Amino acid sequence: MNKLFEIVNNLEAKLSKILGQYTIVQQENLKLLQQKNNLQQQLSKQQEVIDALENKYESLRVANTIVGSKEDKHATKLKINTLIREIDKCIVQLSD
Structure with a gap:
């Protein structure tokens, strides 16, 4: 009986230790999910900046060419x- 009690x-x-570790893993998982979401938002903002800069570059390249640059x-x-x-x-579509 003493052996069974032991x-x-x-x-x-052991179960208590496993539950404690499970809680820690859950908290780490939440932190990682939040970090992932933050990084995705940063990536999205950076992509918007890149797109805006590419558009601006293209406009400047076209303007430079129109002004008289021989390139492009x-x-x-x-x-x-x-x-x-x-x-x-667009005009054809509007006239229909």
């Missing part, structure tokens, strides 16, 4: 033609 006490101690004149002409075609498509 086994039950050991089992309770052909690319600018193609871009302008593409924009004109898009405007024409």
Whole structure:
């Protein structure tokens, strides 16, 4: 009987230890999820900044070409033609 009591006490101690570790792991998991969410938000903001800078770069490149820079004149002409075609498509859609 004494042996059985000892086994039950050991089992309770081990179970208590496991529950404590489980709680710690849950808390760490929550912290990691919050950290992941924060990093995703930062990544999203950085992507928005990158997109804005790419648009600004493209606009500056086109403006520089129009002003008289010899570089990328052909690319600018193609871009302008593409924009004109898009405007024409919009006009056709609006007239229908």
